[in-house]
Amino acid sequence: MENHRSELDRFYRCTIRMDGLYYLAARHLGVNENTLSLFYALDGGAPLSQKQLAEEMLIPKTTVNSVVQEYVREGYLQLLPAPHGREKTVSLTPEGQAYARQLLQPIYAAEEEAMAATLSRFSPEFLLAAEDLTEQLYRSFHRHILSQKEH
Numbered sequence: 001m002e003n004h005r006s007e008l009d010r011f012y013r014c015t016i017r018m019d020g021l022y023y024l025a026a027r028h029l030g031v032n033e034n035t036l037s038l039f040y041a042l043d044g045g046a047p048l049s050q051k052q053l054a055e056e057m058l059i060p061k062t063t064v065n066s067v068v069q070e071y072v073r074e075g076y077l078q079l080l081p082a083p084h085g086r087e088k089t090v091s092l093t094p095e096g097q098a099y100a101r102q103l104l105q106p107i108y109a110a111e112e113e114a115m116a117a118t119l120s121r122f123s124p125e126f127l128l129a130a131e132d133l134t135e136q137l138y139r140s141f142h143r144h145i146l147s148q149k150e151h
Helices: 005-028 033-042 050-057 061-073 094-121 125-146
Strands: 077-081 088-092
Touching (some): 005 094, 033 088, 033 094, 050 088, 088 094
């Protein structure tokens, strides 16, 4: 089996640095990284359940619930009955949409600039490779680590 340690180290450093940039941006914008992730996920418009948000953001459902409850109180989020089942979905209120636009505008501007520069040098195919690696990591982490009993 071929050893890909060097490539994995490079990829890991990239993902850690990207995570760090979003963390620093969130702090600079006056929110924590979970709040930024929540509004980012909901800005697409479709309501999502707290379970879906937790799975997408890879954070505990209790953390999602805490952030959701805070922003329901602020009037930025609303809980709506789900079409099926008893779990409620989370969506932005009109005030939440305005807040999300304000919060995410500088993030989107920075992302667009970075993506345009990257796409001027590389094919959009690099995204397929990144998505595939992410999915393969998800499967392998579950097989080797996450499905095992905690120590």
